[in-house]
Amino acid sequence: MSTPKLKLDISEAELIQRVCQGDKGAFYGLVQPCERSVFTAAMSILNNAHDAEEVAQEAVLKAFTALPRFRGESKFSTWLIQITINEARLKLRKDRKHLYESIDEQQSDEEGEYFPKDFADWREIPSEQLQRTELRSALKRALDSLPPKYREVLILRDVQHLSIQETAQVLGITEGSVKTRLLRARLQMRDALTPGVDGSWSSGKQEFEKVRPW
Amino acid sequence: MVGPVLVKLNGALGIPMKVIEITCLEVWREISNYLDGEVDAELRSRMEAHFKTCAHCKAVLDGTRNVVKLVGDGIEYQVPEGFSKRLYDKIKNK
Numbered sequence A: 001m002s003t004p005k006l007k008l009d010i011s012e013a014e015l016i017q018r019v020c021q022g023d024k025g026a027f028y029g030l031v032q033p034c035e036r037s038v039f040t041a042a043m044s045i046l047n048n049a050h051d052a053e054e055v056a057q058e059a060v061l062k063a064f065t066a067l068p069r070f071r072g073e074s075k076f077s078t079w080l081i082q083i084t085i086n087e088a089r090l091k092l093r094k095d096r097k098h099l100y101e102s103i104d105e106q107q108s109d110e111e112g113e114y115f116p117k118d119f120a121d122w123r124e125i126p127s128e129q130l131q132r133t134e135l136r137s138a139l140k141r142a143l144d145s146l147p148p149k150y151r152e153v154l155i156l157r158d159v160q161h162l163s164i165q166e167t168a169q170v171l172g173i174t175e176g177s178v179k180t181r182l183l184r185a186r187l188q189m190r191d192a193l194t195p196g197v198d199g200s201w202s203s204g205k206q207e208f209e210k211v212r213p214w
Numbered sequence B: 001m002v003g004p005v006l007v008k009l010n011g012a013l014g015i016p017m018k019v020i021e022i023t024c025l026e027v028w029r030e031i032s033n034y035l036d037g038e039v040d041a042e043l044r045s046r047m048e049a050h051f052k053t054c055a056h057c058k059a060v061l062d063g064t065r066n067v068v069k070l071v072g073d074g075i076e077y078q079v080p081e082g083f084s085k086r087l088y089d090k091i092k093n094k
Helices: A010-020 A024-046 A049-069 A076-095 A103-107 A133-145 A148-159 A164-171 A175-193 B024-035 B041-053 B055-072 B083-092
Strands: B007-010 B016-019
Touching (some): A010 A024, A010 A049, A024 A076, A024 A148, A049 A076, A049 B083, A076 A164, A133 A148, A133 A175, A148 A164, A148 A175, A148 B055, A164 A175, A175 B055, B024 B041, B024 B055, B041 B055
Antiparallel strands (some): B007 B016
8 A cells, every 4th residue: 555655854754753752842943934934824814913923823833732643745834824724714704704705705716807907018126126115015005905815825826935736725725726816816916006106007098008117 | 909920939849830829818817827837838839929919918917927026025924023932932831
């Protein structure tokens, strides 16, 4: 009988073994490299730093308790992110039941065709522009404006750089849905950001227009 | 939408391959997969040919690529000050 291919590296496997033998310090060693990923995953659902930290802590403690059952069929970090996503969803349902989209809506991808709002030319961003406060706050507003199911996928893929397969796994959706939602997320972000920096584009104009300050 | 595009290029086996037209709508549908390298060679060639002739779709491509680049540094999702310490304390006290 073939055994599942383990994705643990040696040091990770050793740390897990030490934790299972009662070494709490080893658990922190396991968690530390992925603590930012855990926080970001919680943020992708909750979009609130205080709530995300609370959920990140709960998820880590849950992982500690559940670690003896971890089989190493995915990376530890992916498993921990999956626990975090589940905890964040539970919190969201508990705290903001009336505001959160229904489970049915989460599962469906009611995707019609996408039509860009404009065709303004957005040239490559010079690196010195990346830190501009104005640009960063426009980006934050655009992220905040995304529907949660698109924001989750965008953050897991483009901020945390999870693979399509890992993203599907932690969100409990198909790889096809990951691709569809990612497309929507990226295009909506582009729509949101394109007019944002200098506000000079007009959707009424037919001609190709360069509006970016770079 | 652009008109028909016919480009000849060498396929994987060195056989000239025709790239036939693709509509803007199809390009938008696949633009994210294109950026992720998730389209097959034939579709990639068709899209590349399209981008050469359609400034609108090229603008959508460049903008979408910029979005990926912008969010990629994760500045918007830095952990709060003291996060690590508080997490460590939680584990220690478990």
